[in-house]
Amino acid sequence: MARGRELILKALENLKEDEFKTFKYKLQNWQLRKGFTPIPRGKLSSMDRVDLSDKIVCCYLEGYGMELTAEVLLNMGIREEAVALQEAARSASNGNAAQSTQHSASASTASGEHFVDRHRVNLINRVTVLDPVLDELFGNVLIAEQYDTIRAETTIQKQMRKLYTFMRNWDNACKDMFLEALRKNNPFLVEELEKS
Template sequence: MAGGWDRVLWALEELSGAELRRVKAALNRPPPGGAGGGPGPIPRGRMEGADALDLAHLIVGHYGEGFGLRVTAQALRRSQRRDLAEALVGEEAPRPSPPADLPRDVTAPPPPPAELFVRRHRLLLTQRVTGVGALLDHLEAAEVLTTEGVAEVAAASTPQERMRRLLATAPSWGRRGHEEFLKALRLLHPLLMEELEGGEDLQWSSPNP
């Protein structure tokens, strides 16, 4: 069975533009469980301009995969897409709530810090990273991307579309690939990374040069 992120993305990609806007509005309301101690709603500003792929990253980065599935299903129900909601959660309880003292997904270990950082800041990275060519060179040299993968990303017409294509490959990077990506960003965009990492608690060992 596909993982939580893939299932959330599948459901969001089935929506029309108007339906996606309604789902964003629903996501800005309290998630299942209300004030039971779990994560609150995703701030509206972080969802502005997000497409289905961006929104899937935001949901899973904010809630984790297991609870993210439930939150997405709830938002779909509130948006009159009960068919997608039921297909998304399958045999799970239709309106489950997270334990008050355990907001994180307990069905899978949390993603590594570098991967979580990329998920959480995907939309801002897409909007603000412009030197994509040098970033691609680093990732190819580190064997995170193949030559063919680099060419496919580089063929996009704008920096934003190149970053969008690059980040779409992130699920295949693995832990080392995400760490190499952030290492390159620190070298190429130190001010942006200083800003984004200011509120993060990232603990990992940088990959060997």
């Protein structure tokens, strides 16, 4: 959803210089959702609007990134931009939910357990092609630091275990992206697990 990044950038571009400085200060000190960490102060202070919109998406993903930006803007009293972002985030999450249902009817069980959670052990032990999967997730689900940390592991099994530690913060849309990347690059394994 590249549109989210563009909407965040548009909102930031509409801020005056002193408002942009206040936005960065508030973002640094904002109470984030569990599992997310603030952008380091040293990096944040030197970022321009384009860099910051990219960093927000990399650190917080597009959906939460739009919500977070809107919350900070509302707190600053910049209502028009905040409301536009909130509406876009809502429609995007509704669209993603519909899309997720279409693309992976078998992704979640009736209990709500996702395919990649249900088959965690098998996927860790049996995935043989991981590099292109990680490449597809990079920038959409994984930020650069996470991608590099996973790639630094010495075996595919260790890389998969590390990937699963980051997956704790993912919603079903992120897990669906992972499943689709697995389906493309490890089709026989996914097909076998779907039948089990």
